[in-house]
Amino acid sequence: MGEEEKEYPSEIELKEDSKKEVNLSMERSKKNGKTALFVLVLFAMLFSFALGGAACYVYYFSYPGLQFLKRETQGTQKEEINLARVSKKLGELQDLIQKYYLYTENGINAENDIYKGLLNSLLEDDPYAAYYTKEEIDETINQQKGVYQGIGATVSESEEGPKVEFVYPDSPAEKGGLQAGDVILRVDGISVKDLSLTYIVENLVKGVEGSSLEMIVKRNGEELTLRITRGKVVIPAVEYGDPAEMLKDDSLPKGKIGYLSLRGFYMEAVDEFISQYEEKVDGKDEALIIDLRGNPGGDVEAATKLLDYFLPDHLSKPEKKATEESGAIQSKTDREFKAGDTLLLYTEDKNGNGKDWYCEDGHEVDMPIVILVNQNSASASELFSGAMQDYGRAIVVGTQSFGKGIVQTVRSFPDGSAVEFTTHYYFTPAGRNIHKVGITPDIKVEIPEADSNSYVQDRAKDSQLKKAAETLYTNFIHG
The missing domain is CATH 3.90.226.10 (2-enoyl-CoA Hydratase; Chain A, domain 1)
Structure with missing residues (x-):
């Protein structure tokens, strides 16, 4: 065996050199593999991080998520309307109405009330916020110019109830006997003491020209019944x-x-x-x-x-x-x-x-x-x-x-x-x-x-x- 070893020293040395080269090559392959694996792992980590970040962004900073984040960070503070959520719920409500509602839906009124509701949500801070239909715009312009269908009197709130402040000359109110200082008690049998002035005017007093209303007022401690015929009222500017x-x-x-x-x-x-x-x-x-x-x-x-x-x-x-x-x-x-x-x-x-x-x-x-x-x-x-x-x-x-x-x-x-x-x-x-x-x-x-x-x-x-x-x-x- 010793001779054999000596016999082929050059071959043995060649084999050892070859082994070294092979080992070196294997080591390089291992290193390259480790490098590739490292790069792959690093890429996977970066990808996971990016994907997670994107998910977080979508969750927290997309419109619904942003609202959630605002709620979490601001507690009870106000937030903007979530249109996606509102649209979804409106669709669900409409489906219920179409399937189960006994009567015929008035779509125009429904739309107008949705718009009015949106503006009404501002009333806590802004009492002047409002949505107007075309008809309401025309009526508002006429009222601003002092022309409207009604009785021709101004009223204010008092402890006793709505009090007449002024009756316009030659108005339906004056012709019907209404006077400044009268306290309005009932209109067409409805007690108005606990009603808002806006409701009284819009729903009980205003009306079609030629129609009439019965008004019970208190004057000097006595109750009087007046019949007033509505008409066109023009207030001088x-x-x-x-x-x-x-x-x-x-x-x-x-x-x-x-x-x-x-x-x-x-x-x-x-x-x-x-x-x-x-x-x-x-x-x-x-x-x-x-x-x-x-x-x-x-x-x-x-x-x-x-x-x-x-x-x-x-x-x-x-x-x-x-x-x-x-x-x-x-x-x-x-x-x-x-x-x-x-x-x-x-x-x-x-x-x-x-x-x-x-x-x-x-x-x-x-x-x-x-x-x-x-x-x-x-x-x-x-x-x-x-x-x-x-x-x-x-x-x-x-x-x-x-x-x-x-x-x-x-x-x-x-x-x-x-x-x-x-x-x-x-x-x-x-x-x-x-x-x-x-x-x-x-x-x-x-x-x-x-x-x-x-x-x-x-x-x-x-x-x-x-x-x-x-x-x-x-x-x-x-x-």
Whole structure:
């Protein structure tokens, strides 16, 4: 054996070298295999990670998942509507109705109520959010212009029940015997004490022209039964008068002070107001009272048109008042305003973006002015009063106004329907937002409780109008 080993030393060495090469090759193969296995495992891990991440993304950040994540992280905080879930459930409900509902479904009403329900979900924060059908839009426009089918009376809430505040002259209500101060007890046999004013007006009072209703009212402690025939009611947008004659006050000079009331801020009303001013006040009277009591507002563009008419084109932006009302919304804007141009108002959305309005018509009214406001003066009427007050161009008399410093945007759809909800805050030229605060009068005057139901029809009891006329006469006309 030893010889054999010696006999073939070179062969043995060759075999050993071959073994080394084979072993080296095997080692390389093993290493390559390990490398490939490592790469494969690494790839699998990366793939699993990516797949898991994608699954997590889909679960948490797809629309339904995102809502779940929001609920988990925000607890009871509000979340956006889950349209996928809603659509699915609506489909299931529709299937049930089609299969089992005994009567015929009214699809149009169902659709409108779905849209109304969506907007009604905003009412907790936004009482002005609403969805309108085409018919409701037309009716709203007519009501804004003071034209509607009804009886022609305004009512307010009281502890006793709905109280009549004002009965329009020559209206169905006046013809039927209804008077300011009456407390409505029943309409067509239905007690209204615990019903909302909106429900009473929309469902019990309004109706087809020529139809009638039975109204039981309490007047001076007695119950009276009235029969009122509904009809077309047209409320004048503007009323003119001479305060001395209206108040029946001989201490005030006649023909010196003009009086104009404005029922609402829409373009036709503002055009009528300007026309009445130019015809009956301009060049004839020495001072003017603008009555915006009970004016609920209207169109921002209409308000700025009237402001543009009264204010000169070039006034410096007034300084912000040092004693701002507590709780007032503060402006977030850092945008520049036009220097030298009269700023009428500006708006801001939730991101601080908005629009500015400026004077540009080249016209102004240069006479002493008093503006009358009360708790029912809102929105555009506050915008007008606030701007005139900021520039010192009018004295505001009355009581704290309603406090609506927000702007609603109306978007129309091709079928004539529309949606409305709040989109902006508005600010007066001095940067005041009066939302839930109101305009504070320069001279505060209350209407006595005893005259609160009759002063509109008997101006001799109108203490606010009297104070306005006396202020103008004493400070600007007398002597």
